[in-house]
Amino acid sequence: MADQQLFLDGVSIALNGRVLLAVSHRVEVGEVLTVMGPSGSGKSTLLAYIGGFLDRAFSATGKVFSGAEELTVLPAEERHAGILFQDPLLFPHMSVGGNLLFAIPPSIKGRAARSALVQEALEGVGLAGAASRDPDTLSGGQKARVALARVLLSAPRMLLLDEPFSKLDAELRSQMRELVFAKARTSRLPVVLVTHDEADAEAAGGPVIRVGQ
Amino acid sequence: MCFMLPRLGPPLAIAVLAGPILFGLAGTILPAFGYLPALGETDFTLAHVEKLAVQPGIVMSGLISLAAGLVTTAVSLGMVMLFVAGWAGTRIFSRIQHLVSPLLSVPHAAAAFGLAFLIAPSGMIARIASPWLTGWERPPDLLIVNDPIGLSMMAGLIVKEIPFLLLIALAALPQVDLLRTRALAASLGYGRIAGFLHGVWPPLYRQMRLAVFAVVAFATSVVDVAAILGPTTPAPLAVRLVGWMNDPELSMRFFASAGALLQLCVTAAALLIWIALERLGAAMLRRLRRSGLRFRRDAWLRRAAIAAMVAVAITVLAGLAALAIWSFAGLWQFPGALPETFTAKTWMKTAPRLAAPLSVTLIVAALSTALAIALTLLCLMRENETGRIAGRRALLFLYLPLLVPQAAFLFGLQLLFVFTGGVASLPALVLAHLTFVMPYVFLSLSDPWRAYDRRYEAIAAGLGKSRSATLLRVRLPMLSRAILVAAAVGFAVSVGQYLPTVLIGAGRLETITTEAVALASGGNRRVIGVYAFLQMLLPAAGFAVATLVPALVFRNRRAMRV
Numbered sequence: 001m002a003d004q005q006l007f008l009d010g011v012s013i014a015l016n017g018r019v020l021l022a023v024s025h026r027v028e029v030g031e032v033l034t035v036m037g038p039s040g041s042g043k044s045t046l047l048a049y050i051g052g053f054l055d056r057a058f059s060a061t062g063k064v065f066s067g068a069e070e071l072t073v074l075p076a077e078e079r080h081a082g083i084l085f086q087d088p089l090l091f092p093h094m095s096v097g098g099n100l101l102f103a104i105p106p107s108i109k110g111r112a113a114r115s116a117l118v119q120e121a122l123e124g125v126g127l128a129g130a131a132s133r134d135p136d137t138l139s140g141g142q143k144a145r146v147a148l149a150r151v152l153l154s155a156p157r158m159l160l161l162d163e164p165f166s167k168l169d170a171e172l173r174s175q176m177r178e179l180v181f182a183k184a185r186t187s188r189l190p191v192v193l194v195t196h197d198e199a200d201a202e203a204a205g206g207p208v209i210r211v212g213q
Numbered sequence: 214m215c216f217m218l219p220r221l222g223p224p225l226a227i228a229v230l231a232g233p234i235l236f237g238l239a240g241t242i243l244p245a246f247g248y249l250p251a252l253g254e255t256d257f258t259l260a261h262v263e264k265l266a267v268q269p270g271i272v273m274s275g276l277i278s279l280a281a282g283l284v285t286t287a288v289s290l291g292m293v294m295l296f297v298a299g300w301a302g303t304r305i306f307s308r309i310q311h312l313v314s315p316l317l318s319v320p321h322a323a324a325a326f327g328l329a330f331l332i333a334p335s336g337m338i339a340r341i342a343s344p345w346l347t348g349w350e351r352p353p354d355l356l357i358v359n360d361p362i363g364l365s366m367m368a369g370l371i372v373k374e375i376p377f378l379l380l381i382a383l384a385a386l387p388q389v390d391l392l393r394t395r396a397l398a399a400s401l402g403y404g405r406i407a408g409f410l411h412g413v414w415p416p417l418y419r420q421m422r423l424a425v426f427a428v429v430a431f432a433t434s435v436v437d438v439a440a441i442l443g444p445t446t447p448a449p450l451a452v453r454l455v456g457w458m459n460d461p462e463l464s465m466r467f468f469a470s471a472g473a474l475l476q477l478c479v480t481a482a483a484l485l486i487w488i489a490l491e492r493l494g495a496a497m498l499r500r501l502r503r504s505g506l507r508f509r510r511d512a513w514l515r516r517a518a519i520a521a522m523v524a525v526a527i528t529v530l531a532g533l534a535a536l537a538i539w540s541f542a543g544l545w546q547f548p549g550a551l552p553e554t555f556t557a558k559t560w561m562k563t564a565p566r567l568a569a570p571l572s573v574t575l576i577v578a579a580l581s582t583a584l585a586i587a588l589t590l591l592c593l594m595r596e597n598e599t600g601r602i603a604g605r606r607a608l609l610f611l612y613l614p615l616l617v618p619q620a621a622f623l624f625g626l627q628l629l630f631v632f633t634g635g636v637a638s639l640p641a642l643v644l645a646h647l648t649f650v651m652p653y654v655f656l657s658l659s660d661p662w663r664a665y666d667r668r669y670e671a672i673a674a675g676l677g678k679s680r681s682a683t684l685l686r687v688r689l690p691m692l693s694r695a696i697l698v699a700a701a702v703g704f705a706v707s708v709g710q711y712l713p714t715v716l717i718g719a720g721r722l723e724t725i726t727t728e729a730v731a732l733a734s735g736g737n738r739r740v741i742g743v744y745a746f747l748q749m750l751l752p753a754a755g756f757a758v759a760t761l762v763p764a765l766v767f768r769n770r771r772a773m774r775v
Binding site: 048051052053055056057075076077078079080081082083085087089091092093095102103105134135136137150151154155156160 | 599600666667668669670671672673674675676677678679680683686687690691693767769770771772773
């Protein structure tokens with residue numbers, strides 16, 4: 001499902017009649033669109049709108065396409081919009097491997113095939129052998145990498161990043177940025193990054209939209 | 214899974230909460246004025262009300278009920294207020310909170326029996342103090358339990374209402390900025406309790422108000438505690454009512470209905486007086502604020518508050534211990550502090566008779582709890598769908614079964630079941646219990662449900678998971694501990710229900726609680742010990758399961774611990 005550009009067609013989000021942001025943009029495969037804005041500017045609502053879980057308090061218009069398919073008519077679970085938040089939000093009741101297995105689409109059948117994918121994904125983020133671990137025993141950086149592996153395993157159409165680096169310390173942050181952007185390029189995904197950190201926008205290297213200023 | 218279901222949640226919940234009350238009140242009030250077509254009576258008359266008015270001791274019965282409601286509420290609320298004022302946020306507070314909270318699950322009847330076993334003339338306290346202190350060689354001839362003005366009954370209610378009000382206060386505390394208000398008041402030179410009363414108490418009390426009203430309503434109309442500890446000449450109104458209601462003479466229904474109507478009026482009067490007291494209290498607080506008095510030397514009051522709290526916990530726990538000892542007691546003469554011999558004979562002799570009521574207790578509690586959990590989950594899922602959380606009106610519905618005195622509407626409800634052939638049937642009993650289990654389950658589950666981080670659901674949806682898969686594999690497992698605790702609360706509430714079981718079970722469906730209360734007048738302490746101990750054991754077992762199962766299932770999941 002990857003390899004499709006993301007098209008934001010006249011998307012506009014308002015709260016109580018006040019327009020928070022208006023975006024029209026084509027995000028190419030492997031490209032990162034950065035949405036910059038101070039906290040409280042409503043920039044995260046763009047990701048919620050694309051992903052299909054916008055709070056009812058907001059009103060939004062405009063369409064979102066993945067390739068030729070309109071996403072905005074689909075329920076959230078059929079949009080395949082992989083999202084990373086500030087917190088890794090690993091499911092606390094599952095093991096690390098359980099989190100990853102949960103993400104693998106059911107079309108991939110057979111226990112062996114699925115757990116091979118898990119192993120591969122863990123190796124890909126430098127966590128080989130962590131499948132049976134309790135997610136809560138991982139370090140912050142390790143959790144972030146598992147979250148990344150999880151979202152990539154779900155065969156998403158795009159990557160939505162909601163300030164995913166802001167809670168990491170400086171060194172980890174730049175490592176994680178490189179890892180995420182590299183993975184998005186090799187997986188040929190369009191990426192929308194929401195942040196208030198100029199360094200994120202610089203590292204992303206793509207077009208920047210500024211809101212709430 | 215069908216996702217139309219959550220839409221049905223709120224209307225079903227309202228039907229469960231309000232339906233029995235509406236039908237029940239109609240079935241009580243109309244016969245009180247002589248209208249009962251099923252018995253061929255369709256002429257309205259005041260004869261039954263007049264007959265009630267000349268009933269000996271009726272005024273006294275009503276006054277005792279009224280006083281019990283007001284005194285119980287004032288004392289327990291006052292103690293909780295002072296305790297929270299003096300100690301909230303400290304280490305000792307959380308320790309005592311952990312000591313007192315489990316008492317909530319002890320059924321009222323078991324706590325009342327425990328207290329009776331402590332304070333009776335031949336009770337534990339007298340035994341421990343005799344003969345070296347009192348000089349008593351035999352139990353003194355004192356009317357302590359069943360005292361004529363109901364002091365021991367009020368004490369029994371107070372020790373049970375304090376854990377309830379404390380829990381309600383704790384649930385409301387996060388919504389008031391206690392620690393900073395305390396620091397601010399202290400910087401102005403106010404004592405801790407005075408600062409709390411001026412800064413924190415008004416908004417805190419506003420949050421607790423419905424629960425306080427529920428205590429007033431409960432204490433004015435309680436039957437089981439009153440039957441065990443209350444006065445007998447005359448008995449509190451609700452106890453006499455149940456006697457009339459159980460009269461096999463059909464024409465007594467009119468008279469009993471008139472009595473239930475009086476109960477409704479007594480509870481309403483108590484609530485009105487309470488509201489007047491609220492006004493008075495608020496006015497006094499305002500005056501005090503204007504005076505600028507600091508009340509800096511309140512250490513003695515704070516210590517008294519903590520001592521009172523500990524005393525409450527010890528009283529209930531010692532009472533339960535007394536129940537256990539009696540159930541295993543062989544020969545035990547006064548004033549021996551302990552039995553001369555211990556034996557399992559009472560348990561063995563009682564065991565065959567326990568099977569039937571025990572199975573009814575378990576089945577009814579399990580079914581009503583399961584239904585309440587399902588309904589609550591549907592309502593909460595509906596909240597997420599609509600994006601609106603239940604407001605004040607919904608809260609009023611939740612508290613409705615706790616605000617209308619049980620005796621006033623269950624009798625009418627029984628009538629409905631009698632004429633539809635449902636009386637003494639298991640489904641009717643489950644339904645009646647559900648009405649009282651539902652509020653507690655909802656109140657206990659709604660906070661953790663609402664506090665859930667919904668970004669987990671966004672992530673699961675982004676991973677391509679359907680809503681039902683997200684619910685079943687992510688949200689419910691993550692909330693499993695909260696759900697099990699809510700279930701344990703519901704189970705405990707059902708086990709403790711006395712009046713709904715007596716009236717809707719119509720004496721043919723007995724539970725451990727109805728059997729225990731029925732033993733009260735007999736006075737066989739060993740057998741009472743067995744029943745009351747078992748009554749306390751069931752909720753405790755429920756909470757043990759709710760704690761142990763998640764601890765075991767998630768033993769390797771650190772973030773799933775509390």
